[in-house]
Amino acid sequence: xxxxxxxxxxxxxxxxxxxxxxxxxxxxxxxxxxxxxxxxxxxxxxxxxxxxxxxxxxxxxxxxxxxxxxxxxxxxxxxxxxxxxxxxxxxxxxxxxxxxxxxxxxxxxxxxxxxxxxxxxxxxxxxxxxxxxxxxxxxxxxxxxxxxxxxxxxxxxxxxxxxxxxxxxxxxxxxxxxxxxxxxxxxxxxxxxxxxxxxxxxxxxxxxxxxxxxxxxxxxxxxxxxxxxxxxxxxxxxxxxxxxxxxxxxxxxxxxxxxxxxxxxxxxxxxxxxxxxxxxxxxxxxxxxxxxxxxxxxxxxxxxxxxxxxxxxxxxxxxxxxxxxxxxxxxxxxxxxxxxxxxxxxxxxxxxxxxxxxxxxxx
Amino acid sequence: xxxxxxxxxxxxxxxxxxxxxxxxxxxxxxxxxxxxxxxxxxxxxxxxxxxxxxxxxxxxxxxxxxxxxxxxxxxxxxxxxxxxxxxxxxxxxxxxxxxxxxxxxxxxxxxxxxxxxxxxxxxxxxxxxxxxxxxxxxxxxxxxxxxxxxxxxxxxxxxxxxxxxxxxxxxxxxxxxxxxxxxxxxxxxxxxxxxxxxxxxxxxxxxxxxxxxxxxxxxxxxxxxxxxxxxxxxxxxxxxxxxxxxxxxxxxxxxx
Numbered sequence: 003x004x005x006x007x008x009x010x011x012x013x014x015x016x017x018x019x020x021x022x023x024x025x026x027x028x029x030x031x032x033x034x035x036x037x038x039x040x041x042x043x044x045x046x047x048x049x050x051x052x053x054x055x056x057x058x059x060x061x062x063x064x065x066x067x068x069x070x071x072x073x074x075x076x077x078x079x080x081x082x083x084x085x086x087x088x089x090x091x092x093x094x095x096x097x098x099x100x101x102x103x104x105x106x107x108x109x110x111x112x113x114x115x116x117x118x119x120x121x122x123x124x125x126x127x128x129x130x131x132x133x134x135x136x137x138x139x140x141x142x143x144x145x146x147x148x149x150x151x152x153x154x155x156x157x158x159x160x161x162x163x164x165x166x167x168x169x170x171x172x173x174x175x176x177x178x179x180x181x182x183x184x185x186x187x188x189x190x191x192x193x194x195x196x197x198x199x200x201x202x203x204x205x206x207x208x209x210x211x212x213x214x215x216x217x218x219x220x221x222x223x224x225x226x227x228x229x230x231x232x233x234x235x236x237x238x239x240x241x242x243x244x245x246x247x248x249x250x251x252x253x254x255x256x257x258x259x260x261x262x263x264x265x266x267x268x269x270x271x272x273x274x275x276x277x278x279x280x281x282x283x284x285x286x287x288x289x290x291x292x293x294x295x296x297x298x299x300x301x302x303x304x305x306x307x308x309x310x311x312x313x314x315x316x317x318x319x320x321x322x323x324x325x326x327x328x329x330x331x332x333x334x335x336x337x338x339x340x341x342x343x344x345x346x347x348x349x350x351x352x353x354x355x356x357x358x359x360x361x362x363x364x365x
Numbered sequence: 366x367x368x369x370x371x372x373x374x375x376x377x378x379x380x381x382x383x384x385x386x387x388x389x390x391x392x393x394x395x396x397x398x399x400x401x402x403x404x405x406x407x408x409x410x411x412x413x414x415x416x417x418x419x420x421x422x423x424x425x426x427x428x429x430x431x432x433x434x435x436x437x438x439x440x441x442x443x444x445x446x447x448x449x450x451x452x453x454x455x456x457x458x459x460x461x462x463x464x465x466x467x468x469x470x471x472x473x474x475x476x477x478x479x480x481x482x483x484x485x486x487x488x489x490x491x492x493x494x495x496x497x498x499x500x501x502x503x504x505x506x507x508x509x510x511x512x513x514x515x516x517x518x519x520x521x522x523x524x525x526x527x528x529x530x531x532x533x534x535x536x537x538x539x540x541x542x543x544x545x546x547x548x549x550x551x552x553x554x555x556x557x558x559x560x561x562x563x564x565x566x567x568x569x570x571x572x573x574x575x576x577x578x579x580x581x582x583x584x585x586x587x588x589x590x591x592x593x594x595x596x597x598x599x600x601x602x603x604x605x606x607x608x609x610x611x612x613x614x615x616x617x618x619x620x621x
Contacts, residue, residue: 015509017496019489200486208476208492209485215462215473222460225422226474226535227448228482236483 035288039191043184050183054255056295057190058248063275063287064194064201065244070273071281072205073237074217075125076133078269079140082120083113083242085147085264087249092160092259093153102165102179102189102254109250110243117242121235137266144264159260162253183255190251197244201284204240213237214282274313278320280327289328373436374399375569376421376452376539381430383420383593390416391427392594398539398569405584405601406573409613413593414573415457418541421571422454423447434539449478451538455528457547457573461516467527468512471499474534502530506560522553529560540564542572546579558582581605589613 018024042053062084069075087109094105124135147154154160168189170176179185204210212233215223220230253259262268271294279290297316301309324331374397383391390413398404408414419425421432423444432439434450442450462470472495476482481491503509506526511519516527525545532540546557554576561583564570574580580587581601588598589610597607604610 014504015497015500015512017493017500019493023489203486207485207488208473208482208495211465211469211473212477212482215465218462218464219460221456222462224444225448225454225456225460226477226531227445228477229445233482240485 035285036195043187043191048182050187051255052295052299054183054187054190055252056292057187057194058252058255059272059275059291059295060288061194061197061251062245062248062272063279063291064197064284065241065248066272066276067281067284067287068201068204068244069238069241071276071283071286072210072217073213073234073241075234075238075241076129077136078133078266078273079136079138080241080245080272081264081266081268082136082140082143083117083245084249084252084268084272085143085261086116087113087246088253088259088263089147089154089160089249090246091250091253092162095162095165095254096160100163100166101170102168105165105254106193106247106250109253110247113246113249114239114243117245118235118239121238121242125231125234125238140264140266140269144261144266147261147264154259157261159258160253162257162259164257165254186255190255193247193251197247198284201244205282205284209233209236274317276327278317278327280329283326283329286327286329289332293328372399375402375435376571377431377433377436378421379431379433381417381420381432382428383416383425384428390593391420392592393430394590394593394595396588396595396598398571400538400569401567402569402571403583403585404569404571405580405587406571406590407577407580407587408590408596411592412590414590415543416593417590418454418543418573421541422452448535451536452541453532453535453537453539454541455532455543455545457544459524459528461524461527461531463517464515466513466515467508467519467523468496468499468503470516470527471502471530471534472496474531475499478535499530499534502534503527505533505563506530522549522556525549525557526560529564533564537568539569539571542570542574544574545572546574546576554579 039053039057043050046053062080065083066077066080069077069080090109090112091105094108099105120139124132124139127135148156150156151158165179167176167178168185177185177189179189205214212223212228216228216230216233223230223233249263252263275290275294276287277290278294279288280286294313297312298309301312320327326333376398378394378396381391381394382389394413394417396404406414406417416425420427423439423442427440434447434452437450439447439450439452462473465473472492473482475495475498476484476492479491479495481488481495484491500509500512503512506529508523508526508530511523516524519527525548529542529545532542542561545561546554549557558579561572561579572580572583584601586598587601587604589596589604591613596613597604597610599607
């Protein structure tokens with residue numbers, strides 16, 4: 003419509019490529035976390051179950067990063083979807099099939115559907131109201147699991163049979179889940195990787211950017227025609243589905259689903275992991291979950307009574323002194339090495355800086 | 366108002382009323398915007414200008430009256446759908462995405478207009494096309510050089526221009542400019558003038574502004590609102606001569 007602007011060819015600007023085509027040598031650091039995860043498989047004998055649990059919490063934290071970090075949905079009830087996934091995978095294994103992938107897909111889908119439905123309820127609200135509603139919904143899920151003993155086993159929990167061999171399709175014998183949990187570790191790592199790639203694509207997508215925009219300024223997004231509520235519901239559903247996968251993985255790995263998977267404490271812990279690692283960073287979920295679980299393991303061994311005190315102190319230190327969590331700390335460390343080069347980005351002195359001018363005396 | 370014969374108004378407001386309790390903030394306002402209109406809306410503080418904008422964009426629901434866009438009534442249509450139909454506003458106070466780059470701010474709006482903003486997994490070439498189009502809007506307003514900078518780092522004048530660039534990228538038929546010059550130091554006010562001059566001629570524009578000089582330079586017609594009602598409409602020359610307007614508005618501002 004604006005003829006003199008829209009038809010002029012943009013000769014002086016080439017938009018950056020995205021996806022695999024955009025990868026450069028300096029992106030090689032992405033190999034580091036995944037390389038460590040694979041090396042763990044080969045060298046961490048006897049720790050595979052612990053590693054699997056860490057990966058599950060990484061995935062759960064990643065799901066919260068999509069909802070809380072990127073979309074700004076204030077939720078303290080995310081364990082609801084983790085628990086739904088865990089119980090679904092457990093019930094599927096008990097009553098239908100022990101094929102791990104089938105159980106995981108059903109756990110993901112059901113958690114996603116419940117995420118969309120509850121999201122439609124709560125995402126009209128904002129701030130404290132939204133926060134209360136997420137708590138309320140999580141409590142309701144908990145009570146359903148507690149009372150519906152015939153399916154969930156109530157407070158006794160649900161014992162899950164060992165999964166059938168992985169990928170045992172079309173006559174292929176598949177990979178058996180061994181007692182040391184090595185197959186389980188690789189299986190979990192693969193699932194986490196798939197979800198990570200999806201999350202990576204989502205946060206860079208127009209969809210993800212619009213949600214980042216909604217977090218920063220819903221009014222602006224409405225003014226450009228964004229259906230804010232639907233967008234939030236969709237992201238909440240994706241996040242819930244991812245949390246459901248994490249729950250399903252836990253049911254298959256620990257072979258026991260209990261009410262702890264629906265507890266508010268779990269919602270709190272995953273939020274702590276996210277803040278520790280750093281919001282809106284994707285890898286923050288890795289750092290936060292790994293660090294939290296390592297410290298928890300260590301602190302519980304040193305003093306089984308007061309370990310939460312250590313965690314609480316750590317969290318306070320991060321929130322007070324480390325903006326952006328552990329990822330923020332990494333930024334600062336690398337920034338010190340590369341610091342000299344960044345300083346040329348000074349604005350010229352005659353420009354009026356934003357914020358120095360009051361936005362009018364009007365109205 | 367300048368009525369081109371036979372042309373239909375693109376935005377038509379009839380007897381619009383809005384009360385907040387006993388307070389009538391909009392009293393039976395009627396106005397027409399024709400394609401290419403440059404209508405200035407002025408009035409003292411509390412005259413109901415911003416309320417009118419909120420009624421037009423759908424942020425507030427009127428108690429009575431009718432708003433139609435291209436002959437189609439848009440009462441009860443949600444704000445974001447009004448945007449899709451071509452009714453776009455800028456904000457008096459910046460509502461930009463401060464953590465995004467300037468170009469991303471426009472590209473997100475372009476993606477939204479193209480109906481492309483639901484894409485989650487496969488989007489590379491189309492998103493690059495959005496960035497390219499965003500660049501053309503920025504360069505049209507002369508701020509493309511800062512496209513890669515985060516909005517929070519930009520000088521205020523450039524942020525105001527970005528507001529306009531985003532609005533233009535939505536390809537509006539009607540553009541409501543809510544104090545585009547607010548907060549810009551007088552030494553920089555020319556950049557808003559220049560930006561307004563470059564706006565595509567066919568867009569119908571309603572300019573709400575405190576800066577009388579800017580209104581009288583830009584508008585071809587002016588409507589004066591006082592206490593929620595339209596006092597008078599006319600050309601800038603007529604408005605400037607009108608004794609009632611001088612008494613109620615211009616005279617008052619001289620006293621202050």
